[in-house]
Amino acid sequence: LLALGPGARRVHVAAALRARAQVSMSRFEPDSFVNYEKMSKNIGIVRKRLGRPLTLSEKIVYGHLDDPAGQEIERGRTYLRLRPDRVAMQDATAQMAMLQFISSGLPRVAVPSTIHCDHLIEAQTGADKDLQRAKDVNKEVYNFLATAGAKYGVGFWKPGSGIIHQIILENYAYPGVLLIGTDSHTPNGGGLGAICIGVGGADAVDVMADIPWELKCPNVIGVKLTGSLSGWTSPKDVILKVAGILTVKGGTGAIVEYHGPGVDSISCTGMATICNMGAEIGATTSVFPYNHRMRTYLEKTGRREISAVADSFHQDLVPDEGCEYDQVVEINLSELKPHINGPFTPDWAHPVSEIGATAKKNDWPLEVKVGLIGSCTNSSYEDMGRAASLAKQALDKGLRCKSEFTVTPGSEQIRATIERDGYAQILRDVGGVVLANACGPCIGQWDRKDVKKGEKNTIVTSYNRNFTGRNDANPATHAFVTSPEVVTAMAIAGTLDFNPETDFLTAANGEKFRLQPPTGDELPSRDFDPGQDTYQHPPPQGASVDVSPSSNRLQLLEPFDRWSGTDLEELRVLIKVKGKCTTDHISAAGPWLKFRGHLDNISNNMLIGAVNTENDGVNSVKNQLTGQYGGVPEVARHYKAEGVGWVVVGDENYGEGSSREHAALEPRHLGGRAIIVKSFARIHETNLKKQGMLPLTFADPQDYDKVGPEDTVSIQGLESFSPGKPLTAVLKHADGSLDSISLNHTFNQPQIEWFKAGSALNRMKELQ
Numbered sequence: 001l002l003a004l005g006p007g008a009r010r011v012h013v014a015a016a017l018r019a020r021a022q023v024s025m026s027r028f029e030p031d032s033f034v035n036y037e038k039m040s041k042n043i044g045i046v047r048k049r050l051g052r053p054l055t056l057s058e059k060i061v062y063g064h065l066d067d068p069a070g071q072e073i074e075r076g077r078t079y080l081r082l083r084p085d086r087v088a089m090q091d092a093t094a095q096m097a098m099l100q101f102i103s104s105g106l107p108r109v110a111v112p113s114t115i116h117c118d119h120l121i122e123a124q125t126g127a128d129k130d131l132q133r134a135k136d137v138n139k140e141v142y143n144f145l146a147t148a149g150a151k152y153g154v155g156f157w158k159p160g161s162g163i164i165h166q167i168i169l170e171n172y173a174y175p176g177v178l179l180i181g182t183d184s185h186t187p188n189g190g191g192l193g194a195i196c197i198g199v200g201g202a203d204a205v206d207v208m209a210d211i212p213w214e215l216k217c218p219n220v221i222g223v224k225l226t227g228s229l230s231g232w233t234s235p236k237d238v239i240l241k242v243a244g245i246l247t248v249k250g251g252t253g254a255i256v257e258y259h260g261p262g263v264d265s266i267s268c269t270g271m272a273t274i275c276n277m278g279a280e281i282g283a284t285t286s287v288f289p290y291n292h293r294m295r296t297y298l299e300k301t302g303r304r305e306i307s308a309v310a311d312s313f314h315q316d317l318v319p320d321e322g323c324e325y326d327q328v329v330e331i332n333l334s335e336l337k338p339h340i341n342g343p344f345t346p347d348w349a350h351p352v353s354e355i356g357a358t359a360k361k362n363d364w365p366l367e368v369k370v371g372l373i374g375s376c377t378n379s380s381y382e383d384m385g386r387a388a389s390l391a392k393q394a395l396d397k398g399l400r401c402k403s404e405f406t407v408t409p410g411s412e413q414i415r416a417t418i419e420r421d422g423y424a425q426i427l428r429d430v431g432g433v434v435l436a437n438a439c440g441p442c443i444g445q446w447d448r449k450d451v452k453k454g455e456k457n458t459i460v461t462s463y464n465r466n467f468t469g470r471n472d473a474n475p476a477t478h479a480f481v482t483s484p485e486v487v488t489a490m491a492i493a494g495t496l497d498f499n500p501e502t503d504f505l506t507a508a509n510g511e512k513f514r515l516q517p518p519t520g521d522e523l524p525s526r527d528f529d530p531g532q533d534t535y536q537h538p539p540p541q542g543a544s545v546d547v548s549p550s551s552n553r554l555q556l557l558e559p560f561d562r563w564s565g566t567d568l569e570e571l572r573v574l575i576k577v578k579g580k581c582t583t584d585h586i587s588a589a590g591p592w593l594k595f596r597g598h599l600d601n602i603s604n605n606m607l608i609g610a611v612n613t614e615n616d617g618v619n620s621v622k623n624q625l626t627g628q629y630g631g632v633p634e635v636a637r638h639y640k641a642e643g644v645g646w647v648v649v650g651d652e653n654y655g656e657g658s659s660r661e662h663a664a665l666e667p668r669h670l671g672g673r674a675i676i677v678k679s680f681a682r683i684h685e686t687n688l689k690k691q692g693m694l695p696l697t698f699a700d701p702q703d704y705d706k707v708g709p710e711d712t713v714s715i716q717g718l719e720s721f722s723p724g725k726p727l728t729a730v731l732k733h734a735d736g737s738l739d740s741i742s743l744n745h746t747f748n749q750p751q752i753e754w755f756k757a758g759s760a761l762n763r764m765k766e767l768q
Contacts (some may be wrong), residue, residue: 034177058314060715073217088168093661103557114157116161124447184658186285192298206502236277268293273383276377284463301525322690340481370459377460400430406441408437502514553601554599555600560668567714573707607648636672645673647673656681673694
């Protein structure tokens with residue numbers, strides 16, 4: 001390929017991709033691969049314009065500009081108009097995304113898109129029974145997604161196929177691709193040198209409708225890796241360490257780009273683990289440069305032709321020498337120690353060697369009730385092999401896990417391969433229960449029976465997120481995230497204060513022994529076993545889609561009202577939120593997932609997890625019209641019925657966590673007009689704009705303290721609403737006194753048009 005001229009190379013690439021498409025037509029579309037030649041040309045245009053070396057993330061992002069010659073480019077300031085290569089949606093968010101796409105009136109998606117059924121399977125007893133129960137309970141939703149996919153040209157991965165991010169890594173991610181996904185952990189694909197970004201469903205609709213997708217030009221944080229991983233230290237420890245350094249909002253508005261000589265010591269799936277959990281620092285996405293580890297993974301997953309093409313464009317898939325980062329973090333992998341983060345937040349980092357003493361000091365329960373490995377973050381063949389190597393050591397000494405132990409394979413391919421190679425049976429023998437190929441407990445889909453709600457306890461997981469009540473809806477559960485290896489070791493020992501590097505276990509015969517560092521193959525020596533075929537390719541002619549008006553699971557959308565053209569006067573403060581308010585607090589998952597396709601029903605969970613500053617209560621706010629206290633959704637519905645608009649007041653990094661746009665749709669549906677906070681998480685701020693809400697920030701963060709729960713808020717300056725021009729809020733206090741405060745926003749002109757039209761979808765229909 002390197003010897004071929006551009007024209008011959010294009011023919012060779014097209015032939016290779018056609019051959020691949022013929023081999024696996026069920027899963028791959030020949031037009032879904034990035035045009036490396038076009039991307040390379042765009043990179044050249046932008047590099048010449050900017051007159052400087054480019055980072056890898058800049059190359060891929062700018063390489064997908066709609067207008068590389070005319071686009072204004074300034075990190076952290078301008079909005080880029082991009083042309084992503086494909087869209088992926090998980091089933092919980094795909095419902096609303098597809099309902100919005102149906103509302104658009106368009107006949108078929110314009111870019112390759114897929115739906116992945118992974119969120120609606122609840123973990124109860126084990127894989128087979130849990131999967132069958134999910135198919136029965138969610139039959140209506142699965143049928144809607146399958147038929148909508150068939151009608152509009154969207155591929156459909158059936159329940160049991162696996163977690164969206166593992167499926168993307170195995171099939172759709174590759175070096176240089178720009179992919180958006182309706183899940184916050186879409187950045188997992190960065191482990192294959194891709195720019196994969198989590199978005200809300202309305203963003204996905206834009207791309208599927210062939211509208212250039214807007215993204216604020218990201219800053220770039222460089223993480224330089226030196227040394228090499230060894231012993232008990234794993235790729236997970238890299239991101240656990242980075243999270244401790246940058247915190248849950250340190251990556252906001254930035255792409256995290258890993259580079260340096262240490263990169264080559266990390267497997268491709270290990271790099272994906274690191275990128276996946278980059279969502280927990282608020283990063284737009286994370287990415288690694290193309291290398292031999294990625295090439296090997298592509299070849300093992302049946303994509304040798306793509307690796308050959310990537311090799312020929314290698315210079316576009318690594319950073320330029322001399323490129324500059326906005327911030328640089330350096331980590332020596334040879335000195336990095338195993339870490340464990342938590343509880344209640346993924347950035348509270350502790351070396352495993354110190355967690356026991358810290359737990360005792362803070363009165364955290366030392367007994368590990370459950371150890372859980374798998375999830376989209378850590379369910380690779382390598383992860384399972386290394387965990388199995390520890391389980392085998394314990395079994396050889398006559399031991400089984402003291403804690404309950406669960407195993408979640410990331411995909412049907414991983415499940416089938418670890419069954420074939422014996423890892424799954426070893427993990428069962430040590431006491432593990434193999435769950436369905438799905439998200440399960442990681443997102444709260446866990447019918448947990450071993451503790452009562454409110455009972456203080458500790459669980460240790462290889463997941464990515466550990467907010468209060470996230471895994472089991474128990475606010476007293478202390479959840480810690482760490483590597484699968486450390487989870488397995490702690491499940492065997494049964495205690496949080498077990499340090500596998502130094503501490504001894506007692507064998508069945510009374511002998512003291514230490515676990516040897518975990519080992520495991522990066523990839524299977526034989527090919528992956530694909531397992532059952534769980535993919536439905538969209539037919540050339542679409543099917544019909546029906547939504548029953550009486551359904552409590554699905555509801556067709558009605559357009560939101562246009563802006564009235566005047567300032568928003570005397571809005572009520574629905575709730576002034578105290579402290580951390582994630583999308584889990586705003587729109588809980590778990591049992592509420594079943595209503596993700598029914599906006600009115602799902603709105604009954606709006607902000608029920610947020611803490612009210614007035615009384616430190618949860619789901620308890622004062623109705624200012626009646627003087628009575630009620631649940632947040634009930635009070636919001638009463639205000640709406642009375643024609644009274646309202647606002648939410650919040651703290652820092654409001655809306656961190658999941659990409660779920662329901663956290664923006666619900667406030668809009670129940671009559672909310674603005675969310676006023678100290679700062680926003682990126683995806684949530686965009687989702688609010690898309691739905692016609694006003695996400696605003698205090699120009700002076702101390703003005704948060706001026707807002708009282710009984711105040712009315714008038715938002716002024718909307719008649720001259722323009723980019724960069726602050727708005728004014730007039731606070732009328734209960735005693736009749738007034739305060740005027742300044743509110744900032746990040747709207748550009750097209751986004752202001754969304755607000756005026758009532759939503760981005762309304763605006764799209766106006767322009768058709």
